[in-house]
Amino acid sequence: MAKPLIVLIITFFLLPLQAAQFEEGKHYKTMEGKALAPQAELVEFFSYSCPHCYHAEPLVQDLKKHLSKDVAFQQVPVGFFKPIFELTRIGAIVVETLGKKDELHSKIFERIHGKGGSHFRSEEELKAFFAENGISEEEYKRAFASEKAQALHKKYRQETHSSQISGVPSFIVRNKYLVIHNSVKDGKELAELIQYLAFKDNQQDKK
Numbered sequence: 775m776a777k778p779l780i781v782l783i784i785t786f787f788l789l790p791l792q793a794a795q796f797e798e799g800k801h802y803k804t805m806e807g808k809a810l811a812p813q814a815e816l817v818e819f820f821s822y823s824c825p826h827c828y829h830a831e832p833l834v835q836d837l838k839k840h841l842s843k844d845v846a847f848q849q850v851p852v853g854f855f856k857p858i859f860e861l862t863r864i865g866a867i868v869v870e871t872l873g874k875k876d877e878l879h880s881k882i883f884e885r886i887h888g889k890g891g892s893h894f895r896s897e898e899e900l901k902a903f904f905a906e907n908g909i910s911e912e913e914y915k916r917a918f919a920s921e922k923a924q925a926l927h928k929k930y931r932q933e934t935h936s937s938q939i940s941g942v943p944s945f946i947v948r949n950k951y952l953v954i955h956n957s958v959k960d961g962k963e964l965a966e967l968i969q970y971l972a973f974k975d976n977q978q979d980k981k
Contacts, residue, residue, distance in 0.1 A: 822862035836961025
């Protein structure tokens with residue numbers, strides 16, 4: 775039996791069980807006026823400058839271990855027009871442009887929130903951090919000025935604006951469901967909640 779068909783069969787039988795487990799208002803909220811995204815996706819809006827995002831990071835890493843490959847996962851750095859948030863949003867875009875996210879994601883969080891850490895107060899401090907991690911100022915400037923980085927700037931601003939979120943971290947499934955992430959005990963349960971939200975509308979369409 776083909777693997778995608780097996781996944782669909784498992785999802786078909788699991789959804790009714792998950793529906794009994796998860797409640798609107800307790801585990802998630804339906805966002806008013808938002809169109810359902812056509813594909814199964816999870817977007818985490820976050821900022822390296824946000825202490826709540828730092829403390830949620832172990833949950834996110836645990837989630838990634840359990841999240842179905844049928845659900846696309848994207849992290850969107852926000853700026854909220856706050857100077858320290860805007861600096862790390864730039865940092866996040868440079869990291870992604872250079873393909874260094876796996877290497878530097880945790881390091882940026884620790885640089886700010888770890889023992890003895892502090893916020894980046896200027897772009898010079900941000901450049902110095904990158905230099906300490908093997909990325910020269912020239913590489914930084916080239917990445918920041920690239921078409922890919924500028925496209926990410928525009929994309930992330932638009933997604934943040936249209937998301938209707940007022941704080942981070944915020945987890946949104948299929949552009950419609952806002953996850954109440956502190957309603958679950960671990961990444962496995964969060965993955966189950968996201969799986970339920972990602973496919974529940976498909977199930978209802980079949981009724």
